[in-house]
Amino acid sequence: MSIVPLAAYHGAAHIAGPYIDWRGLSPMVALTAGGLIVLLVGLLRSEVVRNQVVPALTLATFGATIGLAIWRFNDPASIVSGALRIDDLALELDMLFAAAGIATVLLSWRARAPRESGHGEYHALLIFSVLGMAALVSAQNLITLFIGLELLSIPLYILCASETRREGSLESGLKYLVIGSVGSATLVYGLALVYGSTGSTEFTGIGAAVSQGKLAGGVLGNPMLLTGLGLVIVGFAFKASVAPFHQWTPDVYEGAPTPITAFMATATKAAALGVFLRFFDVAAISAQNQWAPLIAAIAAITIVVGNVGALGQSSMKRMLGYSGVAQAGYMLVGVVVGSQLGIQATVLYLLIYLAMNMAAFAVVIAAERESEVGDDISSLAGLGARQPWLAWPMTVAMLGLAGIPGTVGFIGKFQLIHALVAGSYTWLAIVLVIGSMLSLGYYLRVVAAMWMRGAAAVPAGAPAAAAPFAPIAGGSPEADDRAADPHFGSPLEQAPAQQPEPPEPARPRPELAGVALLFGAAIVFFGVFPSPLFSLAAHAGQAISGLF
């Protein structure tokens, strides 16, 4: 069946639709079918079906996607008339999205959001969002790119608002919708200008037009192309929450249901950076001298803004949101250098970033469900003594994000700095190093809270932990339930009465502890034996170089 691309061209000449290589498309087919099935099964009224079967089917869908992606690995193909390219980069990112999806399903197993918005809808939207991401990172022309982006975004707008009886969640969804739409609109303008100046919607066509200087006055002299590229950067920057287009991130992350926050922090970010790599290192690579300084400046700003912003946060979700902004800045440097090494460094860091953030969010969710201070950092106080199986993954995740050796975070930072120095961006490497130093301030605070403060001692000790509730009303469902219950006093009156009581016995949450421990173990294991990650990253890097 080596006739794929040829058949596609022949098909285009006649009226018949393009030839479709179903094998190459199979991961996406699995996602589409799974999403529809989950949606339909979710309509059944049985409690068991909704609570157990729907999540299980979702897990099966993501599992099948990963399996099919592994099957198609090492076998790059352009499919659907060259609209999509299923190469190792796309497949690796598909696996990453599906893994994030699996973790999200597990994290929301007993959460409030699926109960309120309907299990079928919640899980189907999650699957369709992953489908959008898969389309986005495989896109080979501007149309597919935009369709993928919208398919990934629109389900997320809804998912953010899926705790329909909580004001914060609705606010978060609306905020994300408005800002996401602004981002999409900017991107569409940019794409239109790029098309207008190069006369092609295909990435290869754009690349050829840019490199051959077909444009009037050459690349440098064409303000239309440069404006277009600038707008595209802004559009992507909104999605990747890169400064100065990151302001929505902490608010939306804080308001959204925490499993969805975890999903957005990992998968959405990976998709946005994947498309950064695709678009700038394939379509616009010849104009590198024009966009690289701009992206380098944005990356530097992002690193500083994210790290400084995170320093003052007491809400774990906000803190992780700002930390995600900073980490997006680190990952952008792989795009800036525009080299094999840069692509490898970014892909490597994306894989690592998934593990570190998922481990952290799993613990945040577990702690948030048991505490009455929501996702405030004080909910983690004394966790090392109470629930060490949650505290250890959180500890390695924080140390990993800070880049301490013995964790994958060190390996990732090492490779990023390596790519920067080799690409003659030593100044950006210094910015990255300074950002890492700033980040110690907030990552270590979390570790200190878990191990070095008793649960009772925290409100006095932690300077930033002022309000027992998250700033947005109802930061925690349990807290709201209790506050609404007339038998409970106000939380402030309760606090002193709570202290003499022994700590609440830990309720078993095997799925949360499982996710945390699995990713925590991965952080340490791949920190000591990083070679498999490097070979995965090398595959992804080769996928892009194969194009030119």
Next chain:
Amino acid sequence: MTLSILIWLPLAIGLLAGLLPRGLIGRGAAVGSLITLGVAVSFVARFELGHAGLQFVTDKVWISALGIHYKLGLDGLNIALILLTAVLFSASLIWASFREWDRPRIFYFQLGLAQSAVLGAFCAQDLALFVAFFDLMLIPFYFLIGIWGSGERVRATTKLVVYTLVGSFFMLAAAIATGVLASNEHGTPITFVISALQHLPLSHTSQDWIFLCFAVAFLVKMPLVPFHGWLADGYKSMPIPAVAVFSGVLSKVAAYGFLRIVLPMFPYASVHYQTLMLLIALASILWGTAVAFTTSDARLVVAYSSVAQLGFITLGIFSLSSQGGQGALLQMVNHGLVTAPTFFIVAALAARVDGSEDLREMGGIAVRAPVLASLFLIVALATLAMPGSSNFAGEFLILLGVFKAKLVISVIGFVGVVGASFYALRLFIRSMHNRTGEKVASRDLGIAEAAAIAPLVLVILVLAFYPQFVLRRTEPTLTRTVAPALLASRHWFSCPPGCPPGSTAYAPLTASAP
């Protein structure tokens, strides 16, 4: 038996001890540390004298994409230091095993991890591996202070970690730059193996900034004077077993880093910044001596005396001479051997003064404690480098080396030798003699205290009679370590900074490259 066993054994013991019943964890960890000590002794016994090169080499590719090797080896620079590490960790664990610790499993795991990381940093022969171990060894101390420390422990541990990791991140960037720039400038594939990098010298400008990054990391860790902000809080809060190894061993890793990495790899920058480093060392000697003499806190006396002693060690290293380097290495061992028992003794003193470490409340403790007093006196005399002690030999060699290089600095450095007798004797007299303090309840050493202090004092005495034990093993390697810098300093006068890099400057060095 490979070096990997030596390195990872403490961590394995730390993990396995956690499987024992709660009451036996400490004993298990202490016995395990003695096994580690036995392994270290076996390496020292099999170490061949008269060789400058590496022995017991383990070399495996760790990350092929980056040219990073898991390369370990022993030579004259680290052979004495791994023995010191094993001895001091054994003493610390024995001390700890006689006491109750909250959450003992995690406590002994952290100590085991710390020992593994320190041994790894000493044995690493790959720049990236060294950086990894260097950063890793800090993490257990973050927990040791933060969980089991005293006073403002969280603040102290955060300060310590932020200070040292800031230095470490600079070192990380500098280490990567060394590998990348060396491969760029010489057109070779990227490597981080130290012996390979020594044959790929960098241009003068690269050496200059990379030297500064490494120097910041090492000076913070030691610490020397402008970088000692974390010292007082950190040492004050650390639990005794942790502070004994931190002051005894971890500060030595930094000094060792200068000898292993900076001098051979950045010889021109070492010459360029020689005066600066000597002045920093001198400032540390004077400042450390002055504070140690004036503070009333017994533990801080020891802490600041460490600053002065590490100033001496740095002075020896940056004399860029073979004698100075030898003296520095000998003094690293000596200082480790005296500082650890001093911390144990301070703890023993505090136990007799109702837990206070304030010198003003001590006094007269010697009355019913002759054994404690004699052991303390031996340690104090060794600290002040009494002629006949091994410390005397070390300081003599250091000052001899500096004397040849910079006469004035050597002369001022002698003030430190005199000052040491002031603060060491003051500590001894104020606590053991003088009028008996109100809260003092004098009693002699218990087994729990003597078990850790007495063996260390014995080692001090042995080394006093036979300092050649260290010197004979270190000499050939040291001569080779300082050779590039010596060459560079000779060249310095004929070709001051600004003369074109490359050409003649590299010729004698690259001649030996394969």
